Amino acid sequence: MAIVGKNGLEQDLRISEAVAGDYIELLKPRVMSLVVFTAFVGLATAPAAINPFIALIAILAIAVGAGASGALNMWYDADIDAVMSRTVSRPVPSGRILPGEALIFGLFLSSFSVMTLGLVTNWLAAGLLAFTIFFYVVIYTMWLKRWTPQNIVIGGAAGAFPPMIGWAAVTGTISLESVILFLIIFLWTPPHFWALALFKSGDYERAGVPMMPNVAGEESTKRQIFAYSLLVAVVGVLPAVFSEASLVYAAVAVVLGAGFVWYSWKVLRMPEGDRSMKPAKALFGYSLLYLSALFAVLLADSLVGRFGASAW
Known part of the structure; x- marks a missing residue:
């Protein structure tokens, strides 16, 4: 009423x-x-x-x-x-x-x-x-x-x-260590959401939201996704360089980052007009796994380091 x-x-x-x-x-x-x-x-x-x-x-x-x-x-x-x-x-x-x-x-x-x-x-x-x-x-x-x-x-x-x-x-x-954690998520966000935008571009077009695929095109979006994936892979290792994260964390971060680059490369090589968008969907799913796993390993690494130091 x-x-x-x-x-x-x-x-x-x-x-x-x-x-x-x-x-x-x-x-x-x-x-x-x-x-x-x-x-x-x-x-x-x-x-x-x-x-x-x-x-x-x-x-x-x-x-x-x-x-x-x-x-x-x-x-x-x-x-x-x-x-x-x-x-x-x-x-x-x-x-x-x-x-x-x-x-x-x-x-x-x-x-x-x-x-x-x-x-x-x-x-x-x-x-x-x-x-x-x-x-x-x-x-x-x-x-x-x-x-x-x-x-x-x-x-x-x-x-x-x-x-x-x-x-x-x-x-x-606010410290360098916390800024690095900020940067990991900040640089991870564009390839994560642009992968989604690739296979949901019709939705964004109907809504009038200027997502990258709708404005710059599919090919430009794929190139930018790949460029960001390289940055994500590098920044993900930085906690082992500028904080107390161990070499174990560094090794896991390298593997996870390589996976991110690999999935992004598959998106880059995806034929234009491929309506299945399987590489983009795979990258979107992997990106969630990447961030969750990276922070989980960082948490475990920190806890092991503290308890190990306490026991020693």
Whole structure:
């Protein structure tokens, strides 16, 4: 039901019939899980001790902040989500959650997560979390995403901040080591999303989102994917050069990086007009495995090093 308000505009008085699962979906749990994991690695590898309970609260606050970003993204992007096959069933475009509800939910969780992180750890970490939410929602979602094919390149910074936030929550500082973790995710983001954009270019075209394949073409996108894969392979080894990561980590990083380059090479050699897009789909899947495995090995390497030093 709608009424006409004093301003002459229609006001929607409906109340959605959303269930708990719809609000969980609004938080983008699959994206949030990777954000939380990389933040935990940043926290766990930081060279300082933190109370386990404080660490748990910090990770939960970062998770809530990431979810808030997802909710605000879905609120603003409801119009383009409604015309894309992979997003049309999301809670807002499907009508299960009203736009105003998503906005209020996202704003509340944003404020709650930042205040909680600041109170339990430090305000540098809280400030980084607040900036990450702002960057993702305002800089990326509201501006870059609909304006430039470099949207993912610049906007990828939002997904790269979590390990820095975790590191700052423990140390109260930003260091070279945490910047390297940021760079790994920042450089990984373009080839990861451009691989997706190659086999979902029709969706982005219908939505009017200027993703690289739709603007620069398939061949240019494939060349850029390969160039970024080389950078990812190199930067992935840097924790063994500039921090305390071991040679075991370095060896695993080299193997994982070589795999990233190999899958990107297959995309580069993919015949133009190949509608199966199997190499692009394979790269997209491998890129998720790459980032998860790389950070898992870095975490294990750090824990082994600490426990080994303690035992010695």
